[in-house]
């Protein structure tokens with residue numbers, strides 16, 4: 001049925017449903033499946049209905065389980081059993097670390113072992129890609145198709161979805177036009193749109209860089225607080241301006257503005273991480289307590305956009321060795337690293353020191 005949504009399009013629907021607090025159905029190997037509800041957006045009523053239908057687990061990441069001192073028997077995932085009186089407040093307390101210090105969970109939390117956790121893992125991948133807290137309620141279903149049809153829920157083929165979610169979606173060049181900038185009057189803005197319905201990304205091309213030589217390039221990840229508000233908590237705004245200024249001085253360059261806010265966890269989760277930093281945790285610890293890895297960005301994206309624009313070698317403006325490694329691995333040669341040390345303030349001194357100590361940032 002060519003008019004029916006493809007798997008990738010169904011996944012985009014599933015993400016939108018989860019963000020709204022609507023459950024989705026996964027069909028697993030062998031025909032059995034699961035009903036999935038994001039912990040962050042689920043309601044007491046829907047949780048109650050799920051519990052009435054069977055035994056519900058709360059899937060969390062091993063990172064979050066570590067903070068909660070719960071055993072993760074499934075490697076990167078833990079399946080927490082719901083106590084008899086578990087309600088929405090309990091679900092939020094397990095999935096959101098905001099009150100960990102003031103109202104510690106009365107543990108120990110019991111976790112499931114044995115059987116297969118593939119659907120729980122996929123549930124977490126889906127809620128993460130919806131930029132929600134990485135925690136999901138999962139109810140096993142014997143007949144997923146029947147369940148999905150009854151309540152008109154999005155049905156996802158979980159076996160095919162797992163590899164699909166690992167694959168970088170194709171990017172379409174939508175449009176480009178001149179945008180004269182303070183830093184460089186001869187600038188063009190290009191818009192790239194991923195075919196999986198996720199956020200668009202931008203490229204700012206300064207001058208007409210020679211495609212046969214390494215281009216001065218910056219892979220900038222969106223930072224609403226730093227880029228737009230002038231936050232002193234990070235160095236993003238000054239880095240953005242300094243990179244464009246350098247390209248303007250040299251007369252050519254390309255700045256990719258990647259919509260990977262908060263190192264890929266989204267602005268709401270980044271603000272949750274900031275709130276944890278107010279409690280004394282550093283930038284890496286805060287991500288871990290929320291259940292995320294230090295850095296959830298996919299830098300294949302940057303490489304793909306560069307390639308689409310005709311570049312295969314860069315002089316990369318960065319202090320982050322992971323970006324250099326990723327570029328090389330994706331087939332973009334890094335002819336030179338150009339350091340970008342600007343924007344240090346008393347407020348971001350500890351943040352920059354943590355990045356150097358824990359994420360290997362070059363000083």
Ligand SMILES: Nc1nc2c(ncn2[C@@H]2O[C@H](COP(=O)(O)OP(=O)(O)OP(=O)(O)O)[C@@H](O)[C@H]2O)c(=O)[nH]1
Nearest residue numbers: 220221222223234260261262263273283318319320
């Ligand atoms: N999760 C999280 N994200 C943050 C925090 N502070 C800044 N960010 C995000 O981190 C990203 C910064 O990206 P980049 O400017 O590429 O920084 P980088 O990885 O250190 O690399 P270079 O600047 O190239 O050296 C942006 O997406 C910010 O929104 C934080 O405390 N927690």
Ligand SMILES: [Zn+2]
Nearest residue numbers: 223226234236
């Ligand atoms: Zn920032």
